[in-house]
Amino acid sequence: MILKNQNAGQIFLIKDVPEKVDCENCKVCMRLRLMEMGLMPGSLIELTKHQAGLWIVNLLSNSGQVESTIALREEEAERIILEDESCSINFEPYY
DSSP states (O other): OBOOGGGTTOEEEEEEOOOOTTOOOOSSOHHHHHHHTTOOTTOEEEEEEEETTEEEEEEEOTTSOEEEEEEEEHHHHTTOEEEOSSOEEEOOOOO
């Protein structure tokens, strides 16, 4: 399933933030950067919108309150595997 703007307002559980298939051991690892921003497996997020090539994402507390809001570039968002109640999905922008 590809996420579209109609997914705005939906809440997802982060299933995984996997390493790149051919890990290049970059000086600034995108996976670690995402995890430092709070995008950890088991975290809840709410998609608010996709605009100008950016996903606007709310990081939620366990009680569902917004703890922070971040913007993710498409290449960052594509690295996150989300899970809703029915299945796992890739976090890919819709064009």
